[in-house]
Amino acid sequence: MAGTRALLMLENFVDGKFLPCDSYLDSYDPSTGEVYCRVPDSGKAEVAAAVAAARAAFPGWSARSPQERSQVLLRLADLLEQSLEEFAVAESRDQGKTITLARTLDIPRSVQNFRFFASSILHHTSECTQMDHAGCLHYTVREPVGIAGLISPWNLPLYLLTWKIAPAIAAGNTVIAKPSELTSVTAWMLCQLLQKAGVPPGVVNIVFGTGPRVGEALVSHPEVPVISFTGSQPTAERITQLSAPHCKKLSLELGGKNPAIIFEDANLEECVPTTVRSSFANQGEICLCTSRIFVQKSIYSEFLKKFVEATRMWKVGSPTDPSASMGALISKAHLEKVRRYVKIARAEGARVLCGEGVDRLSLPPGNRAGYFMLPTVITDIKDESRCMKEEIFGPVTCVVPFDSEEEVVKRANSVQYGLAATVWSSNVGRVHRVAKKLQSGLVWTNCWLIRELNLPFGGMKSSGVGREGAKDSYEFFTESKTITIKH
Numbered sequence: 018m019a020g021t022r023a024l025l026m027l028e029n030f031v032d033g034k035f036l037p038c039d040s041y042l043d044s045y046d047p048s049t050g051e052v053y054c055r056v057p058d059s060g061k062a063e064v065a066a067a068v069a070a071a072r073a074a075f076p077g078w079s080a081r082s083p084q085e086r087s088q089v090l091l092r093l094a095d096l097l098e099q100s101l102e103e104f105a106v107a108e109s110r111d112q113g114k115t116i117t118l119a120r121t122l123d124i125p126r127s128v129q130n131f132r133f134f135a136s137s138i139l140h141h142t143s144e145c146t147q148m149d150h151a152g153c154l155h156y157t158v159r160e161p162v163g164i165a166g167l168i169s170p171w172n173l174p175l176y177l178l179t180w181k182i183a184p185a186i187a188a189g190n191t192v193i194a195k196p197s198e199l200t201s202v203t204a205w206m207l208c209q210l211l212q213k214a215g216v217p218p219g220v221v222n223i224v225f226g227t228g229p230r231v232g233e234a235l236v237s238h239p240e241v242p243v244i245s246f247t248g249s250q251p252t253a254e255r256i257t258q259l260s261a262p263h264c265k266k267l268s269l270e271l272g273g274k275n276p277a278i279i280f281e282d283a284n285l286e287e288c289v290p291t292t293v294r295s296s297f298a299n300q301g302e303i304c305l306c307t308s309r310i311f312v313q314k315s316i317y318s319e320f321l322k323k324f325v326e327a328t329r330m331w332k333v334g335s336p337t338d339p340s341a342s343m344g345a346l347i348s349k350a351h352l353e354k355v356r357r358y359v360k361i362a363r364a365e366g367a368r369v370l371c372g373e374g375v376d377r378l379s380l381p382p383g384n385r386a387g388y389f390m391l392p393t394v395i396t397d398i399k400d401e402s403r404c405m406k407e408e409i410f411g412p413v414t415c416v417v418p419f420d421s422e423e424e425v426v427k428r429a430n431s432v433q434y435g436l437a438a439t440v441w442s443s444n445v446g447r448v449h450r451v452a453k454k455l456q457s458g459l460v461w462t463n464c465w466l467i468r469e470l471n472l473p474f475g476g477m478k479s480s481g482v483g484r485e486g487a488k489d490s491y492e493f494f495t496e497s498k499t500i501t502i503k504h
């Protein structure tokens with residue numbers, strides 16, 4: 018518990034109203050290690066109230082035209098954009114990321130999520146086929162599923178929450194969202210904008226709290242037929258078990274162990290800084306971050322030297338410092354987990370070239386109790402090592418050499434995950450060949466994280482089930498019905 022300073026108190030948002038809760042959780046500022054906020058510790062009763070509100074709002078909201086719903090989303094986008102700086106400061110404080118990143122990535126993308134789905138909802142068409150010999154015409158209609166349960170993680174809090182809320186309500190559903198208990202503030206701030214934008218009461222309800230209490234109550238509720246989840250694989254497994262008795266529709270966006278494959282003909286001027294960014298952006302806490310770097314033998318030493326030099330330039334500092342590239346990790350427990358992986362690598366005989374345990378981390382006095390660590394590069398590590406197999410989700414990346422195209426594809430595919438890969442080469446044929454052979458939902462060649470929101474986003478193998486994007490999210494948040502007309 019905190020001392021006597023006033024804490025930010027969040028409330029649930031149900032049926033268009035802010036409601037206090039019986040119990041609260043402490044929420045920490047990761048850059049100082051101090052409690053600064055209290056988050057409702059909701060459970061079954063709060064979910065029941067949210068379901069009642071969402072149920073009552075559904076007939077009116079789903080009956081509105083796509084154009085009317087689109088207008089509401091556009092107003093929401095405008096309001097969020099007008100408050101961009103305020104949201105960026107809050108996201109940074111709550112999550113530990115730099116304000117610069119929140120200002121240039123998280124909040125602009127949240128605005129874009131509303132604008133994007135406000136537009137894409139206007140352009141869907143349905144199928145129709147003729148069966149003249151039988152005197153029949155068949156067509157499909159799509160209808161909103163009902164009440165959608167949306168569970169989001171702590172790494173890109175508003176970015177990923179709005180990526181779910183926007184398509185769900187654009188398609189005519191009502192929603193109950195549960196943000197991560199570690200990062201609830203911007204979701205709570207968004208509720209104030211929902212009212213101003215004219216989102217009717219009950220269309221968006223937000224219940225705060227932990228996964229085991231309020232998350233499970235939401236997933237288990239029989240009146241919530243669709244669950245969209247982003248987070249870890251073990252939690253996805255639990256959600257799948259709880260949903261099974263109700264045959265719920267599930268979208269699961271999970272982790273990665275993403276390879277970067279760097280061929281000898283890669284343009285290192287672009288490849289090195291982009292691979293530093295793909296490894297360490299947002300403290301390495303993005304499911305798309307690179308954590309295994311395979312470099313062709315002929316350029317291995319040159320790459321490693323340049324990569325370590327560039328990593329050492331990646332400044333760790335207070336999230337408010339405009340010259341910092343990396344802020345604090347999300348929690349003490351997470352920091353300890355990430356550090357443990359570096360220890361394991363060392364114990365297995367790997368070499369740590371920079372960062373954790375090698376370089377000195379210098380922080381302003383006010384941040385010394387925060388959850389910071391230096392970006393860390395590991396080499397001389399076996400593919401079977403835990404650091405090369407498991408999702409670390411922090412600023413740690415491993416660099417290893419390879420000989421041939423065939424060999425590297427096999428090694429890149431040898432993990433349980435299949436989310437995102439990068440391929441670096443100036444040989445167009447090779448780029449296509451390798452991209453096609455990788456077991457990965459996303460492949461970026463000669464770049465990273467350039468997003469086209471229309472196209473499918475999601476992973477293979479243990480990285481998830483389903484895809485998100487204009488058409489994919491629309492299909493997920495609607496049910497199709499085939500109608501046959503005999504004439």
Ligand SMILES: NC(=O)C1=CN([C@@H]2O[C@H](COP(=O)(O)OP(=O)(O)OC[C@H]3O[C@@H](n4cnc5c(N)ncnc54)[C@H](O)[C@@H]3O)[C@@H](O)[C@H]2O)C=CC1
Nearest residue numbers: 169170196197227228229232233248249252271272304410
């Ligand atoms: N997108 C991604 O790939 C993410 C991956 N992770 C991975 O997961 C690891 C653990 O992080 P966590 O915060 O524990 O992730 P998590 O998967 O437990 O949390 C994500 C969301 O699920 C909720 N949740 C947790 N247990 C639940 C349950 N039983 N029923 C319903 N909802 C539940 C959480 O409250 C949060 O809102 C990280 O170290 C990282 O490796 C974490 C966040 C995002």
Ligand SMILES: N/C(=C\C=C\C(=O)O)C(=O)O
Nearest residue numbers: 172247270303304305468
């Ligand atoms: N799902 C995640 C990132 C998504 C990024 C995007 O849609 O651009 C994650 O890090 O969990």
